[in-house]
Amino acid sequence: MRRHRTLSPPIWLAVAVALAAALLSASLQLPAQGPPPTEPGAASPSSVKMELKPLPEGVDRVRLEADGAGGHWYVLELSGGGEERVRPDELAARVERDQRSRGFWFRLLNISSPIGFAWVAMGLLGQVLFTGRMLLQWLVSERSKRSVVPVGFWWLSLVGASMLLVYFIWRRDIVGVLGQCAGWVVYGRNLWLIRRERRLHAAAAT
Secondary structure, eight states: OOOOOOOOHHHHHHHHHHHHHHHHHHHHOOOOOOOOOOOTTOOOOOEEEEOOSSOOTTEEEEEEEEOSSSOEEEEEEETTSOEEEEOHHHHHHHHHHHHHHSOHHHHHHTOSSTHHHHHHHHHHHHHHHHHHHHHHHHHHHHHHTSOOOOHHHHHHHHHHHHHHHHHHHHHTOHHHHHHHHHHHHHHHHHHHHHHHHHHHHHHHHO
16 A cells, blocks of 8 residues: 655644745845935945834835934835935824824724725635634534534635735734744645545545
């Protein structure tokens, strides 16, 4: 009888963690920007990437740079291209103004653009599928009068985990990414084992 070689669970988990780290690292990569022009003799300014959430309207990324004269400014990378340099107090006033002008749903969902609604909707749908899998397992178990894990449980888990994984990558949430990626491997592994068992039963019946 042929023995099937499979990856042990620790190896699957290590692969999942490595994949999650690679995906999150790729999502955090920012394009390299050259330093702004300086006057002759001025010190070369340093640049630090900033994580500001939510971003002001029309801004994609924010960097903090030294101005070469002992001060600092924020470099705003605009959505339409180009850059705008503002002082810390100017950025603070701009963020406050945007926060006051944002609607209720933008503040509640912590988004800064209409496309954010689509991302949040995908995350909520993934969570609904996660809840649905438990309801499905409960109903099937009640009908059978014993604890049963139907195949649909694993499919709902896999699809829900995939949607939540993409959502957490968009949110740049390493905790959510690692949690969903590890679960994704477990769900996929169970579906593969179920499929292999069915193939073996079909082969034995012929």
